[in-house]
Amino acid sequence: MQGSGTISDPYIITNASELWSMPLYGDSSLYYALGCDIDLNGCFRNGNVTPIPLECAGLDGRGHRIRNLYMNDQTSELSAFLIYNTCREITIKDLIIENFKIAANKFSFFSGSNCNLKLYNCTIGAHIRSNANPTSRSSFMNKNSVYIHAELCSFILRIYANTAFNVFVDAELRRCQVRSELIYNSLSTQSPSYDRYFIAYSTINDCIFVIDLKPLSTTASYKYFLNTIVSTVQNSYVDFSSSDTTQFIWNSSPNTPCFCISRTPDTTTYTGSARAYILTEAQAKDVSYLESIGFDVTEE
Amino acid sequence: MGMNIIIGRNNGLPCIAELNDLPSSSDMTSPFPEHIMMCNGGLPYLDTPHKGTRAAFTDLAVKMKNTDHLYFNGHEITAAYMDGEERLRVRFTE
Numbered sequence: 009m010q011g012s013g014t015i016s017d018p019y020i021i022t023n024a025s026e027l028w029s030m031p032l033y034g035d036s037s038l039y040y041a042l043g044c045d046i047d048l049n050g051c052f053r054n055g056n057v058t059p060i061p062l063e064c065a066g067l068d069g070r071g072h073r074i075r076n077l078y079m080n081d082q083t084s085e086l087s088a089f090l091i092y093n094t095c096r097e098i099t100i101k102d103l104i105i106e107n108f109k110i111a112a113n114k115f116s117f118f119s120g121s122n123c124n125l126k127l128y129n130c131t132i133g134a135h136i137r138s139n140a141n142p143t144s145r146s147s148f149m150n151k152n153s154v155y156i157h158a159e160l161c162s163f164i165l166r167i168y169a170n171t172a173f174n175v176f177v178d179a180e181l182r183r184c185q186v187r188s189e190l191i192y193n194s195l196s197t198q199s200p201s202y203d204r205y206f207i208a209y210s211t212i213n214d215c216i217f218v219i220d221l222k223p224l225s226t227t228a229s230y231k232y233f234l235n236t237i238v239s240t241v242q243n244s245y246v247d248f249s250s251s252d253t254t255q256f257i258w259n260s261s262p263n264t265p266c267f268c269i270s271r272t273p274d275t276t277t278y279t280g281s282a283r284a285y286i287l288t289e290a291q292a293k294d295v296s297y298l299e300s301i302g303f304d305v306t307e308e
Numbered sequence: 309m310g311m312n313i314i315i316g317r318n319n320g321l322p323c324i325a326e327l328n329d330l331p332s333s334s335d336m337t338s339p340f341p342e343h344i345m346m347c348n349g350g351l352p353y354l355d356t357p358h359k360g361t362r363a364a365f366t367d368l369a370v371k372m373k374n375t376d377h378l379y380f381n382g383h384e385i386t387a388a389y390m391d392g393e394e395r396l397r398v399r400f401t402e
Contacts, residue, residue, distance in 0.1 A: 038338040160326055183309060184319070187330040214309050218330055243310060245322065269321075295313050304310030305322050 013038035018068060020244055024048055027074070030063045038064050042072040042103070050282050053109070057081045059119070063155075068204035069103025069130070079110040086112035090122040091120025091154060101128040111137040125150070126291035127158040137168040147174035157185050162193065167191065174231065177208045185216040193224050205259065206232075212241040214304075221250040232256050243264060243304045258284040265302035 009020040009026050018039035021027050027046055030038075055080050079086055091098060115138040118125055136148055145152040150166055156179040159290055166189040167177070180259060188206075206219065221232055232254050241262035247254045247269045257279040258268065267285040268277050269292045278286045283302075291297045295307045311322035318329045 160324070162327055162330060164331060181393050183325055183326070185327055185330055214311060214324065216311075216330070238334070278400075292322070293313065299324070303322075305311060306312055308312050308314045308325070 009033075009142065010043075011041075012109060013040075015039045015066065018066070021046070029061055030061050031092065034063045034092075036063055036065060036096070036098075039068070040064050041068040041070055042074070043070075045073045045075065048074070048076045048078070056092070057084060057086055059087045059090040059099070061092060062089050062098055062120070063095060065095075066099040067103065068101055071102050071104070073106050075104075075105040075106040075108075077110070079112070081112055082111050082137070083115075083258065085114040085142075086169070087111055087116050087119035087151065088134070089118050091118060091125065093121055095123050097121065097124045099126040100130060101126075105130070105132045105134065108132075108134040110134065110271065112144045113139050115148060115152075116142045116146050117149045118154050118156065118250070119151040121153045123153070124155050124157060127156065130158070131162045132162070135163040135166045135168075138173075138275040139167070139170060140173070141173045145177060145209075146209065147177040147179075149176050150179065152178075154178075154262045156180070158182070160184065163187070165189070168201065170194070174208050175206050176210055179210040181210065181212050181215050183214045184274050185218075186219040187220075189220045190224065191222045194307045206237055207241075210239045211222045212239065212244050213244070214245040215246070217246045217248075219246060219248045221248070221252075221254060223250070223252050245269070246279045247302075248276065248278075249274070253277075255279060264304075267298075267301070 009019040009021065009029075013019050015032065018041040019026075019033065020043040021040055027280075028041065032061060045052065058249050060074075060077070077088060079088075088105075088110060100213075102177070115136055117134065117136075119133070138148065142148065143152055149163070150156050158177065158179065159182045161181075161184045163184070163186040165187070167175070168191040170193045172190070172192055175186070175190075185285040206217070219232075232248075232250070239260070242264040243266065244262070245267045246256075249271065250256070253275045255277050258266075258281050261282040263285055265283050265285065266286045268278060268280070269289055270276070270286050273287055280286045285301055287297075295305055298305045312325045313320065313322055314325065317323045317325075323329060
């Protein structure tokens with residue numbers, strides 16, 4: 009690869025082989041950047057279940073895309089990226105991940121241990137099928153002890169799973185937006201354990217969550233719990249819809265005013281809490297109304 | 309920092325000014341990126357929900373669902389990849 013691996017002269021990745029070669033160069037102090045879009049469609053790795061290894065201090069996408077990763081092994085636990093144990097902090101910036109399709113027995117997008125993963129100005133688009141839930145204190149995005157710190161990122165996720173599970177855990181999201189299409193075989197009618205919330209043990213500031221829930225089996229009084237057990241949530245909102253009669257529950261109080269949007273006609277019932285408002289779509293578009301409830305928004 | 313309501317953005321709802329709006333549900337990640345939807349030697353067609361309807365790949369990228377099957381000259385396409393000249397190559401069931 010061109011470059012010397014420093015922050016000012018990173019190694020330049022230009023194809024799939026180089027993308028998988030970080031451990032050959034390896035140590036956790038090196039910097040990499042993409043020199044072009046990398047399309048994994050038809051490459052030797054496509055269909056291989058070996059995750060993309062991350063052993064570096066930083067990966068700069070430079071606005072390029074990694075697209076069309078396809079993994080299918082529904083008997084194994086898989087991840088899209090594997091962070092090596094030597095890494096305690098990795099920064100990924102200006103990267104677009106597009107059209108990753110992964111089917112696994114258990115799945116977390118980023119796996120590893122004891123690493124702070126900083127994502128800045130990234131977009132992640134993925135279709136995920138996970139037959140069983142990931143390890144405890146994990147989520148579909150991160151396996152336990154990989155801590156996601158994301159700023160100005162977009163997550164576009166279609167998740168097919170047996171039942172509800174954390175989408176984010178131990179994460180810090182700042183000025184991020186998430187669209188999740190959640191296709192679940194079943195949902196609980198009871199209060200969940202901590203690993204059934206959309207978000208758990210996380211800090212959320214100025215974020216947008218669009219959640220489209222599609223339970224496949226029907227039971228009266230489904231409950232879906234947005235948040236946020238043991239989390240800090242500030243100035244964020246949820247646009248929730250369901251294909252079935254579901255109770256959407258804001259389970260714990262956000263720390264500053266937040267809201268979800270109740271649309272009509274809609275068979276969903278909404279449960280708010282202190283500082284968690286249930287607004288009509290018109291109210292959610294009205295700057296004056298949002299300001300009146302203490303939501304920090306400006307009109308341009 | 310807060311959010312912004314900007315005319316023409318995010319259907320009038322608060323948005324994050326620095327980010328592009330999220331795709332709508334129907335525009336979720338396409339089966340393949342649109343710009344590689346080139347076909348060499350004929351048009352594929354979509355089995356469902358428009359059985360028998362012939363369409364260009366660019367249309368299919370928007371219309372396909374996960375459960376749809378893509379056919380080419382009567383054969384189901386099982387894999388697709390780009391060659392070095394930005395042409396789409398496909399594999400079929402025989």
